[in-house]
Amino acid sequence: xxxxxxxxQFFFLMFWLVIGDGILMIPLTIGQFIxxxxxxxxxxxxxxxxxxxxxxxxxxxxxxxxxxxDALQTAFGLWLGRVLGGWMLVWMFLNTCLIVRKETLFVTTxxxxxxxxxxxxxxxxxxxxxxxxxxxxxxxxxxxxxSPWAIATTFVLYLLALQNARFSNVVPVLADGFSPVLxxxxxxxMFATNFILALLMVSNLKDPRKVGKDVLISGIVVGLTGLFAxxxxxxxxGMIRSATLFPVMEVIRSVRLGYFLERLDPLYVITxxxxxxxxxxxxxxxxxxxxxxxxxxxxxxxxxxxxxxxIWTGALFFLENSGMLVDYVIYTAPGYYFxxxxxxxxxxxxxxxxxxxxxRNRPIGRQPAGGRGASAAKP
Amino acid sequence: MIFGIVLFFAAGAAVEGxxxxxxxxxxxxxxxxxxxxxxxxxxxxxxxxxxxxxxxLGILERLFRPFTEWLYDxx
Numbered sequence: 001x002x003x004x005x006x007x008x009q010f011f012f013l014m015f016w017l018v019i020g021d022g023i024l025m026i027p028l029t030i031g032q033f034i035x036x037x038x039x040x041x042x043x044x045x046x047x048x049x050x051x052x053x054x055x056x057x058x059x060x061x062x063x064x065x066x067x068x069x070d071a072l073q074t075a076f077g078l079w080l081g082r083v084l085g086g087w088m089l090v091w092m093f094l095n096t097c098l099i100v101r102k103e104t105l106f107v108t109t110x111x112x113x114x115x116x117x118x119x120x121x122x123x124x125x126x127x128x129x130x131x132x133x134x135x136x137x138x139x140x141x142x143x144x145x146x147s148p149w150a151i152a153t154t155f156v157l158y159l160l161a162l163q164n165a166r167f168s169n170v171v172p173v174l175a176d177g178f179s180p181v182l183x184x185x186x187x188x189x190m191f192a193t194n195f196i197l198a199l200l201m202v203s204n205l206k207d208p209r210k211v212g213k214d215v216l217i218s219g220i221v222v223g224l225t226g227l228f229a230x231x232x233x234x235x236x237x238g239m240i241r242s243a244t245l246f247p248v249m250e251v252i253r254s255v256r257l258g259y260f261l262e263r264l265d266p267l268y269v270i271t272x273x274x275x276x277x278x279x280x281x282x283x284x285x286x287x288x289x290x291x292x293x294x295x296x297x298x299x300x301x302x303x304x305x306x307x308x309x310x311i312w313t314g315a316l317f318f319l320e321n322s323g324m325l326v327d328y329v330i331y332t333a334p335g336y337y338f339x340x341x342x343x344x345x346x347x348x349x350x351x352x353x354x355x356x357x358x359x360r361n362r363p364i365g366r367q368p369a370g371g372r373g374a375s376a377a378k379p
Numbered sequence: 380m381i382f383g384i385v386l387f388f389a390a391g392a393a394v395e396g397x398x399x400x401x402x403x404x405x406x407x408x409x410x411x412x413x414x415x416x417x418x419x420x421x422x423x424x425x426x427x428x429x430x431x432x433x434x435x436l437g438i439l440e441r442l443f444r445p446f447t448e449w450l451y452d453x454x
Binding site: 094116118119122125129179182183185186291295296297298299301302303304305306307308309310312313314316317318319320324328331332333334335336338339 | 380381384385387388389391392394395396398399404406407408409410411412413414415417418419420421422424425430431434435436439440442443444445446447448450451454
């Protein structure tokens with residue numbers, strides 16, 4: 001029996017799945033393409049989130065009661081389904097490694113420049129193991145408690161930073177046309193494909209048929225948050241944002257009220273680390289569920305520690321330095337994510353619908369042995 | 380120090396593995412062993428500096444960079 005999480009908890013998990021890490025990485029990648037019009041990326045992100053939510057909405061209807069990995073075996077058969085499931089699993093693993101590595105980059109760059117990078121990652125993984133060992137229900141409750149505080153803190157910090165805003169930083173509007181805005185939206189769209197991981201949590205929801213709607217609501221809220229965050233970042237930092245690794249950090253550091261309220265960045269750091277914890281918890285949980293489904297295990301709890309070990313060392317091995325990380329995120333990851341996290345589920349839906357149609361048109365008579373594939377035997 | 384931390388994680392995995400073995404959960408044990416092996420391999424490659432000499436994500440870059448660049452060009 002899978003643990004159940006409420007719709008609100010699921011909504012917050014999906015929100016942090018993109019924003020938790022996106023608030024570190026997305027402003028940096030947007031700054032490589034545009035400065036003045038960066039706020040437009042937020043609303044455009046919603047288009048990507050809408051596309052993913054449509055896929056999720058159709059997927060749960062075409063494959064009722066099945067998670068992504070089981071559904072791939074139903075659609076493509078046992079072996080091809082397992083190969084594609086393994087491909088998805090590698091993507092989830094690399095995705096989790098990427099987020100963990102970015103969190104470490106943030107911590108080591110700003111606060112522990114002389115600490116070996118493997119120490120903060122290891123420290124970060126231990127509470128994560130504990131939380132996931134307890135189950136996704138505990139992570140969901142944690143999300144429910146932390147989210148209002150984290151959202152309110154970030155919102156207040158952004159509002160305080162507006163004292164340094166310069167309207168000249170956001171004009172002229174669309175001076176270079178709309179093309180740079182679309183190019184800057186590619187990486188945020190890539191992050192939107194993370195919503196597909198909702199398909200691994202369908203067993204944890206009371207009504208999986210509403211999962212597409214919940215993903216869409218999360219996507220809209222993420223888009224509006226991006227609009228606000230990008231607008232304030234550009235208003236405050238202007239041209240400097242393209243030269244800094246963490247533009248939002250510069251925005252928060254600029255907050256100063258008289259002589260009694262300054263250096264509020266620790267508040268921001270606490271919020272970022274907490275929300276990235278939730279982000280990685282959701283990703284890691286999805287990866288463990290994928291492993292469980294792919295290998296037909298009873299429970300994922302038997303390999304939480306070993307999974308954490310693989311992620312910890314994988315983050316070190318695959319993404320050695322920040323230059324490699326940024327280059328991978330901007331020039332390789334979008335194509336990889338679109339093909340894997342968007343293309344494969346869409347293909348599975350098409351194949352299943354075609355199979356159904358062919359089955360419906362088949363003349364009544366002797367039916368072939370086998371049935372629905374690998375998942376037919378599963379409870 | 381890195382191998383001290385590896386041992387710490389591996390010890391946790393060994394405890395889990397012990398209970399899997401005790402409960403005759405062969406698949407869980409196999410998955411756990413596979414993940415530990417991958418983790419130790421990555422740690423060894425990182426420790427020996429192999430990740431500096433080779434680009435581990437090079438395969439993905441060869442496969443998907445042209446597509447990503449085409450997306451950028453077409454936008």
